[in-house]
Amino acid sequence: MDVDVFTPSDFCLMAWNLQFKDNSPDAIQDELKKTIEEQYNIDDIQYINPAYDIADFYSNSEKLSSL
Numbered sequence: 001m002d003v004d005v006f007t008p009s010d011f012c013l014m015a016w017n018l019q020f021k022d023n024s025p026d027a028i029q030d031e032l033k034k035t036i037e038e039q040y041n042i043d044d045i046q047y048i049n050p051a052y053d054i055a056d057f058y059s060n061s062e063k064l065s066s067l
Contacts, residue, residue: 025050028048028050029048029050032048033045033048
């Protein structure tokens with residue numbers, strides 16, 4: 001292996017169905033970094049990219065529209 005060609009995406013972690021008290025991107029990033037640092041002793045986190053399930057967005061939009 002050539003360690004000089006690794007990028008942050010080579011070490012990606014993905015998770016589904018996470019629940020947060022504050023769903024703003026900054027709050028999610030802060031909480032995830034804190035949890036990863038405390039539980040796994042990893043403090044060299046390059047970035048956190050929250051993504052949302054678009055199906056949930058459309059489902060909730062339909063509910064709001066029907067009110």
